Amino acid sequence: MVEERHEWATSLDSLLDQVWKRLARGVADRRAPARHPTLATISTDGMPQARTVVLRSADPTTAIATIFTDRSADKVDDVRAHPHAALHVWDNIAHLQMRLLADVAIKTGPLLEPIWDNLSHHARQCYGFQPASGDPIPDGLRYTKSPDVAAFAMLELTIQRMDILHLGYQHRRAEFLRNDQWAGQWIVP
Ligand SMILES: Cc1cc2nc3c(=O)[nH]c(=O)nc-3n(C[C@H](O)[C@H](O)[C@H](O)COP(=O)(O)O)c2cc1C
Structure with missing residues (x-):
């Protein structure tokens, strides 16, 4: 049998551990693949x-x-309208696809002031477009920016399920569920 290059992919515990490491890397390092996940939602018309998006935190x-x-x-x-979302990351360094299914809460208001205070002037420019x-708009730059904490929101994603695919010499895929205490289950890729 060919030896697996990513030894961590061969057990459920170490695979899950690697997922959290990769997500943490995304939060800390702007060049890491998990820095820029794709956030999928269901629009108001279904x-x-x-x-x-930028991944701001990921707490194991x-x-x-x-x-x-x-x-x-x-x-x-x-x-x-639909308080659920999926977060998708393809980490080409770890050869990991992460599909995270989450319940979403919208946080706004004074609660966010400590976070807002820590944002750079540049970072704040992303919040407070006018018009909305x-x-x-009649022209590509016919908008203004009025950065304000009142225009700032945080989406809090409580992950319920993870579908993790590792591409190795042999592919492995596992599902991890919150309501199973993240024990994990191998599934067919
Ligand atoms: C590299 C990159 C990072 C982005 N990060 C964020 C982000 O953290 N939050 C955000 O709301 N939009 C972010 N955007 C913009 C979104 O992709 C999107 O264009 C915008 O939020 C409007 O999306 P919506 O109309 O679906 O809300 C980012 C776009 C790129 C290309």
Whole structure:
């Protein structure tokens, strides 16, 4: 049998551990693959929507991840209507596809002030577009930015299920469930 290059992919525990390591790397390192997951939601009219976001936190203890956004962005309306989302990462270094299914809570207001205070001037420019994100404008730059904590929102993703695919000499795929205490189950790739 050919030896697996990523030894961590051969057991459920070490595979899950590697998932959290890769997500943590994404939070800490802007060049890491998990820095920019795709967030998929269900739009208010029931259609799928996917977009790139920045992963802001990923806590293995609570299995909660967070994303920052503009309060008026369509994705906020999406999760208000359907409070579920999927986060997708392809980590080409670890050869890992991570598909995380989560319940989503929208956080706004004074609760976010400590986070807002820590954002750079540059980072704040992403929150507070006028007209609102997604509105039609007559020309590509006919908008202004009024960064304000009132325009800032955090999406808190409580992960319920992980579908993890490792591409190795032989592919392995596992499902991890919150309601199974993340014990994990191998499944056919
Ligand atoms: C590299 C990259 C990172 C992005 N990060 C975020 C982000 O962290 N939060 C966010 O709301 N939008 C982010 N965006 C913009 C979204 O992809 C999207 O265009 C915007 O949020 C509007 O999406 P919506 O209309 O579905 O809400 C990012 C886009 C790119 C290309």
